[in-house]
Amino acid sequence: MTFRQLAARNPTTFFIARRLLFSIPTILAVLTVIFFAMRTLPGDPAYAILGDIATAEAIEALRERLGLNLPVSQQYLDFLLGIFQGDFGTSLVFGRPVLGEILRVLPFTLELTFASIIIGSAVGIPLGVLSALYRNRLLDYITRVVSLIGFSIPVFFTAILLILAFAVHFRWFPVISSGNSAGFSGRINELVLPALTGALSLMAMMTRATRSSMLEVLGEDYVRTARAKGAPRTIIVIRHALRNALIPVVTIIGLYFALIIGNSVLIETVFTRPGLGSLIIGSLDNRDYPMVQGLLVIYALIIVVVNLATDLSYSVIDPRVKRS
Amino acid sequence: MTRPVADEQLIPTSGSPVFRALVGAFNHNKLSWVGLGLFMALAILAIGAPVFAPFDPIDQSIMSRMKPPSAEHLFGTDQYGRDLFSRALYGARISLLVGVVSVLLGLVIGGSLGVIAGYFGRVTDTIIMRVMDVMLSFPTLIMGIIIVALLGPSLPNVIIAITATLVPKFARIARAPTIAIKERAYIEACHAMGYSDLRIMLLHIVPNILAEILVMASLWTANAIMIEAGFSFLGLGVRPPTPTWGGMIREGFEHIFQAPWMSLFPGICILLAVMSLNLLGDGLRDAVDPRLKRSKEG
Numbered sequence: 289m290t291f292r293q294l295a296a297r298n299p300t301t302f303f304i305a306r307r308l309l310f311s312i313p314t315i316l317a318v319l320t321v322i323f324f325a326m327r328t329l330p331g332d333p334a335y336a337i338l339g340d341i342a343t344a345e346a347i348e349a350l351r352e353r354l355g356l357n358l359p360v361s362q363q364y365l366d367f368l369l370g371i372f373q374g375d376f377g378t379s380l381v382f383g384r385p386v387l388g389e390i391l392r393v394l395p396f397t398l399e400l401t402f403a404s405i406i407i408g409s410a411v412g413i414p415l416g417v418l419s420a421l422y423r424n425r426l427l428d429y430i431t432r433v434v435s436l437i438g439f440s441i442p443v444f445f446t447a448i449l450l451i452l453a454f455a456v457h458f459r460w461f462p463v464i465s466s467g468n469s470a471g472f473s474g475r476i477n478e479l480v481l482p483a484l485t486g487a488l489s490l491m492a493m494m495t496r497a498t499r500s501s502m503l504e505v506l507g508e509d510y511v512r513t514a515r516a517k518g519a520p521r522t523i524i525v526i527r528h529a530l531r532n533a534l535i536p537v538v539t540i541i542g543l544y545f546a547l548i549i550g551n552s553v554l555i556e557t558v559f560t561r562p563g564l565g566s567l568i569i570g571s572l573d574n575r576d577y578p579m580v581q582g583l584l585v586i587y588a589l590i591i592v593v594v595n596l597a598t599d600l601s602y603s604v605i606d607p608r609v610k611r612s
Numbered sequence: 613m614t615r616p617v618a619d620e621q622l623i624p625t626s627g628s629p630v631f632r633a634l635v636g637a638f639n640h641n642k643l644s645w646v647g648l649g650l651f652m653a654l655a656i657l658a659i660g661a662p663v664f665a666p667f668d669p670i671d672q673s674i675m676s677r678m679k680p681p682s683a684e685h686l687f688g689t690d691q692y693g694r695d696l697f698s699r700a701l702y703g704a705r706i707s708l709l710v711g712v713v714s715v716l717l718g719l720v721i722g723g724s725l726g727v728i729a730g731y732f733g734r735v736t737d738t739i740i741m742r743v744m745d746v747m748l749s750f751p752t753l754i755m756g757i758i759i760v761a762l763l764g765p766s767l768p769n770v771i772i773a774i775t776a777t778l779v780p781k782f783a784r785i786a787r788a789p790t791i792a793i794k795e796r797a798y799i800e801a802c803h804a805m806g807y808s809d810l811r812i813m814l815l816h817i818v819p820n821i822l823a824e825i826l827v828m829a830s831l832w833t834a835n836a837i838m839i840e841a842g843f844s845f846l847g848l849g850v851r852p853p854t855p856t857w858g859g860m861i862r863e864g865f866e867h868i869f870q871a872p873w874m875s876l877f878p879g880i881c882i883l884l885a886v887m888s889l890n891l892l893g894d895g896l897r898d899a900v901d902p903r904l905k906r907s908k909e910g
């Protein structure tokens with residue numbers, strides 16, 4: 289079987305393979321940039337870490353430990369090989385492998401991100417559909433004002449408002465989301481306010497995107513045909529219109545994933561919650577360069593994977609993508 | 613950002629039809645005037661801060677610590693007895709300055725890279741866009757935080773960090789329409805007349821893609837203001853005692869139980885500034901993209 293036939297027989301696998309191949313040079317380039325950026329830092333890292341009071345021997349010992357004595361080309365190769373073997377170096381603060389520390393807090397950030405996306409989509413998509421169906425009526429105006437505020441408000445301000453309302457006034461949820469709560473309900477209880485914070489801006493974007501996308505699709509010929517055939521309104525809205533309207537909306541989830549992974553720095557800071565964001569802020573404060581470097585690699589990998597997943601989800605929702 | 617571009621935009625024109633389209637779209641979408649008005653008002657308050665501020669923004673007064681909002685102190689006072697209204701006015705200067713300057717820099721640098729990549733294509737395109745892809749492989753806020761943390765927190769460094777996050781975005785949105793336009797007959801005519809590449813890019817391509825880029829510029833100014841506020845909130849922005857909205861929220865958050873107004877008012881300021889730019893951007897978008905205008909407002 290030729291390559292072409294193979295591709296024709298299983299287009300989805302071929303599509304995934306091709307996109308994976310294309311992301312390899314990007315990942316390599318990203319790793320290279322991270323490596324050299326961390327090495328062009330002003331001053332000697334060993335000196336920066338230990339400070340003025342350190343003895344010459346201590347600095348030399350640390351340089352040895354960090355591999356700073358080796359030629360740059362050797363350090364670069366070691367770095368790349370290490371990454372591919374899952375060795376991201378050792379944290380200067382924790383004295384433990386960087387990757388282990390990252391994997392320990394990663395679930396908190398992912399939990400926050402997915403919870404925000406689920407809440408934001410569950411509220412935003414139906415609101416967008418309703419807003420489009422009842423265009424220029426009261427519901428539509430209210431929805432549009434709410435979504436305008438939703439994506440104009442900084443996340444840390446949303447967080448503070450939620451804390452004032454639900455943690456200080458009503459005392460329903462804790463102010464601090466330490467991640468140490470025992471049991472499932474404790475964990476959910478701590479997650480509510482951070483997740484709502486993250487969800488608000490996504491909800492706003494989803495509502496908006498769904499609305500304008502629905503308005504466009506509702507005017508298409510196939511929707512008119514379905515209507516002419518006498519199909520029930522719900523079927524038209526869901527099967528004919530929404531499925532097509534969701535194609536651009538999926539991109540928003542992809543973009544949003546990157547946004548909230550970044551915003552988690554702010555959300556985690558406000559709620560004193562563990563996660564990638566609080567880890568990178570702490571590592572920058574402590575000049576834990578191996579940790580910062582490892583986190584950057586993880587962030588970049590997450591973005592590459594999310595972009596890939598976004599592209600692939602197109603081909604599931606819209607089979608036309610595969611053929612092109 | 614490969615959205616179909618209306619034909620009439622691609623015919624080289626002087627500025628006036630664009631301006632007419634703008635006023636038309638603004639009249640159609642009345643909220644854009646609200647956005648423009650609000651932003652202008654904030655800009656005037658920021659520029660005239662020394663005139664409008666009733667108190668010195670960094671003068672401490674032990675006698676009037678953490679006073680709630682009153683006729684004398686519209687926004688109340690903070691833990692050092694500083695007048696929060698005056699601090700908010702001065703804070704507007706930093707926010708708007710960082711927003712406008714970093715977006716202008718990002719537009720000029722990123723826009724040029726995008727036009728060059730799209731116009732020359734081939735290796736030039738590959739190299740430029742690969743670099744941009746790498747820059748886009750980090751979450752915006754993370755990249756900004758790393759740059760500020762490494763360079764040190766100061767006004768110029770905050771602007772540099774935000775510009776760096778905007779450059780690849782501007783490059784992307786400038787490149788796509790450039791590729792579409794360079795195939796058009798009038799560009800071919802320019803080549804036939806022996807115009808230089810620089811002249812073609814500056815006089816015949818840039819004016820025709822500028823409208824679309826300016827839409828994003830207004831929306832990204834809103835983003836830049838949010839990012840600056842985020843930096844200051846994390847303590848990575850312009851150093852205290854210089855007032856910034858994000859920094860004020862940070863200080864307010866530490867006293868959230870005793871003095872909630874300390875973080876509420878600066879938060880509302882950010883919300884208004886960002887909202888005004890989003891409204892303005894929507895109006896500009898309607899003017900540039902007739903397809904969207906129809907579907908959005910109908």
